[in-house]
Amino acid sequence: MKCEKCGSENCQIIQETSTSGSDFSASKGCCGYLLFGPLGILCGLCGKGKQVKSKGYWICNDCGNKWTV
Numbered sequence: 001m002k003c004e005k006c007g008s009e010n011c012q013i014i015q016e017t018s019t020s021g022s023d024f025s026a027s028k029g030c031c032g033y034l035l036f037g038p039l040g041i042l043c044g045l046c047g048k049g050k051q052v053k054s055k056g057y058w059i060c061n062d063c064g065n066k067w068t069v
Contacts, residue, residue: 003060010061013069017054 001011056069 001058003063003065004067005065006060006063008060008062011058012061013056014059015054015056017052019052 001013002009003011057066058069059066
């Protein structure tokens with residue numbers, strides 16, 4: 001792969017992974033515990049959960065130019 005900006009062949013592919021959201025909601029767990037007892041803590045697991053996003057792009061090691069895959 002050649003750099004679109006400088007034409008160098010010293011390029012590599014990079015994968016970025018990001019996560020958002022949470023696995024456990026403490027407030028839902030506490031409310032569930034008060035309403036349903038020890039099993040109510042599992043209510044804290046209900047919700048969005050984690051979302052994982054992956055993004056790939058090329059980067060030129062000579063000039064620093066980045067472009068998407």
